[in-house]
Amino acid sequence: MVRSTPRRALPEVNGDSHHYPLFRQPLCIHPAVIARGEDVVSGILLQSCYKYMEDIALTETEVVCRITTRIANGRTPYDFSRKLQQVALTVVTDENYHAYVARDFLDQLSQLRAAPPIAHPKETELSVALAETLGRLPHEFHDEFELIAVAIAENTLTREIIDLRSDRKLDDAFRLSLSDHLGDEAQHSGFFQTFLGEFWRQVHPERRAILGRALPAFLIRYLGVGIEQQFDLAVLGTFGFSHEEAQEIVEDCHDGFTLGPDHPMLGNIVRLLQTAGIMSDAPTREAFWHAGLIARGA
Ligand SMILES: [Fe+2]
Ligand SMILES: [Fe+2]
Incomplete structure (x- = not known):
């Protein structure tokens, strides 16, 4: 939707409500964090909310807008209709907004709460996953892989917003x-x-096999918690936890995380890939199965 919306001023924040969903910030249900009191719990949720907003700004501008502009301007080796290119331009407009x-x-909330954000990472799970995957792929596949990555990211972002609102x-x-x-x-x-x-539909079968086989490692990194863990350590440090205490809490919260077919975001992505025909290629399905991301015969 191309912009015509007036600026939204933040309402006063409600008394005991959360700035960020508890289920998305497991630090806040850790006994050692709860023991420090409600102020620490709500302070960590506030910082997590700031990080979410900053991640949105980075992802929209540096990943989604950058790649979608190529679609809008016809800078891919594939044929897309003028109508599709124009819709891509509306996406770019929306995302910058x-x-x-x-x-x-973020700025309004930090003023209302008189609590500035801690330093934010300049990378996101998506930007790191993309950089690592492109590093493994020959250069002539980079543009095509980015087209798949942006479609995955946009689909996941939507699912994430729906989930976030459920608290x-x-x-x-x-x-x-x-x-x-x-x-x-x-x-x-x-x-x-x-x-x-x-x-x-326009990608040559030989190229499909190479692109499809690069997807599992990308998804494992993208849906992982590497950047999240760094942020959690930093945020616990600012609330007075020693480095050792923070490390123990973060390990407790994220340990045992494995990406498998039951992961809801992964299930969502696999459905997107199935609908687009990407999972119809045997080498791709095989790679997903070997990485433990789909069940045999799925
Ligand atoms: Fe967006
Ligand atoms: Fe979007």
């Missing part, structure tokens, strides 16, 4: 910002689903 709104939200204790400001964003993202995920199918 989302980045602006996310940073505006009933979320404050109104965060819920409203998610609702604004969701309106656009629901449209984008439809666009990228169509785009991915049209793109994949």
Whole structure:
């Protein structure tokens, strides 16, 4: 949706409501964190909310806009209709606006709460996963892999916003910002689903096998918690936990994380890839199975 929305001023934040869903920040249900009291729990949730907004701004501008601009400007070796290119341009418009709104939200909230954000990582799980995957692929496959990656990211982002809104204790400001964003993202995920199918139909079978085989390692890194763990260590440090205490808490919270067919975000991505025809290629299915991301025969 091309912009015409007035600036949204943050409502006063509600008394005991959360700035970020508890289920997305396991640090806040760790006994050692709960023992430090409600102020520490809500402070960590507030910093996690800031990080979410900053991640949105980075992802929208540096990944989604950058790659989608190539689609809009016809800078891919594939044929897409003029109509599809124009819709891609509306996505770019929306995403730059989302980045602006996310940073505006962060600034308004930090002023309301008189709590500045800690230093944010300049990388996201997506940017790291993408850089590592491109590092393993020959250069002539980079542009094509990025087209798949942006479609996956846009689909996942939409699913994530829907999940985030499900916490009933979320404050109104965060819920409203998610609702604004969701309106656009629901449209984008439809666009990228169509785009991915049209793109994949044009890719030569030999190239398909190479691109498809690169997907499992990308997804394992993208849906992992590497950057999240670094952030958690930093945030615990600012709330007075020693490095050793912080490490123990972070290990407790993230240990045992394995990406498998039951992971809801992965299930969502596999469905996207199936609909686009990407999972129809035997070498790709085989690679997913070997990586433990789908069940045999799926
Ligand atoms: Fe967005
Ligand atoms: Fe989007």
